[in-house]
Amino acid sequence: MMMSSSFMRVLTFLMMMSSFCVLTSAAAEETTTTYDVRDGAGGEYDAGITTSGELSQAVDAAIAELMGTKGWFHDLRNTTGYKHALEVVTCTPDKNMWLYPPEKTATGSLKRVLTTGKLVVAGVKWSAPGAADYRTNPDAPTGFWPKYLEAIVDKISKAYKKNIRVVRIYYQTSGVVVDKVQAGVVDMSEPYYYISGFVNNKPRIEALDYSCITAATEGAFYVRKDKNMNTFDDLYEKLVAGPLHTVGFIGQGNYDSMSDKLPSSAVPYIPNNNPDSSALNQRVIDNLDLAVYVSEFNPGADVTDLLMAIPTGVVSPRVILFPQQGAEAKSVDESKTSNSDDKSGGGIIVGLVIVACVALLLGVLLTFVVVRERKGAPIFMPLLDSVSTNKAFHGEGGL
Structure with missing residues (x-):
């Protein structure tokens, strides 16, 4: 099978384009x-x-x-x-x-x-x-x-x-x-x-x-002193009985770490703007929440005149x-x-570069083949015309 010199030139061009596509995709x-x-x-x-x-x-x-x-x-x-x-x-x-x-x-x-x-x-x-x-x-x-x-x-x-x-x-x-x-x-x-x-x-x-x-910290719940709650069990019972069922948490991670310790009746209040701890404390003072969870609890410090701390006994590691x-x-x-x-x-981007290059190469090759065929000078020399005289394909001889 003979290939024309023109085809060899096109093949060289296509190889150069392939190299360009590889380099382009690598650069991308x-x-x-x-x-x-x-x-x-x-x-x-x-x-x-x-x-x-x-x-x-x-x-x-x-x-x-x-x-x-x-x-x-x-x-x-x-x-x-x-x-x-x-x-x-x-x-x-x-x-x-x-x-x-x-x-x-x-x-x-x-x-x-x-x-x-x-x-x-x-x-x-x-x-x-x-x-x-x-x-x-x-x-x-x-x-x-x-x-x-x-x-x-x-x-x-x-x-x-x-x-x-x-x-x-x-x-x-x-x-x-x-x-x-x-x-x-x-x-x-x-x-x-x-x-x-x-x-x-x-x-x-x-x-x-x-x-x-x-480091790690022990958390606590701040509650109003006049609510007659001194232990976590007291808080748990109040959350079950109501009428207040909400507990404030400064973030979702704080709630996730304590959710399984609370009764199913407890409803978390998690603000969207990360307020200061004082804002959550105020909600308890205003009787909007029964308690607020504080992960940065200081056991030796008095909370406020109105609030007291109930330690959770849970230590939260920080990383x-x-x-x-x-x-x-x-x-x-x-x-x-x-x-x-x-x-x-x-x-x-890399994928688009590769697809574009493949489409370009196929387009160039197809165009070249069509042009050569129309000129009567196909890329590949035709096979010998022996098929038309083969008796096996005309039903004239034994198979």
Whole structure:
């Protein structure tokens, strides 16, 4: 079978076009993986990374180093006034066991942080004495939890000899925060998040990665002193009997951690704007709610002249949340976010480039074949005209 020189030229052209398509699709894939982050409103990464890589390992190494520093946790509690924070050791301090991953082999979120010099952290605006004040000055919050994160970032900066800056993004609710963490448009959450709770109908403990426990707190219910409730059993019976059945919770995660302890008659009140604890306390004082759950409970402090605390006996561990290692990207409902600008079209762009190139190659080849046929000079030389004289096909000979 002979091929004309013209066909060989077209074949060479098609091979060149194929190479161009491969390079174009590779370039498209490369350009969709960006590390741009916008400060201020929005503030998310343009492209989500849905695996934490070694960032959670670096954070764990920093937490273990801090916990291994004599007096550090004690001093942090005393200087911030958050003296009732509990130390729960899940990562035994040992500098030989907790190592910072090498920068040259970093992947996922850790690579992004070391590339940009920015650690993008998601949280909500709230305040409670000693624990945190993210409301007065959101860019420079104060209290136990902001100081804790500051110490972690300082350790990571020193380990990699880089000046890593925290970029905080505040969302309307903690539910949106964990969705954004899972989507990878932020690097991680603040260090005060419950390990319990849910994200996209899955337990957080299974859907996300998380750090060593940063600290833990015992929760309590604040109730009116004149309601004759002194124990949790008293509160339980009042919730069953009524007439008030509502209990205030500052966030969905708080309710999830305590819902199974309450009777089925209890109705949660969860505001959408993350109010100060004083606003929820006032609802109890005004007889709108029978009680309010307080996760940042200080056993040694008097609540108010009108309210008293009933300890739950439940200790809630706190962690930093990360995208799960190797997890697929999860979409975030835009109606629940603060004008997010998530972008995940890299795969679509690459696919369109490849489809367009294949269509172009087929079109060029088909056009060339048709033109040659019409000129009476087909690409392939015709077969010998022996079929028409083959007696087997005319019924003239034995088969």
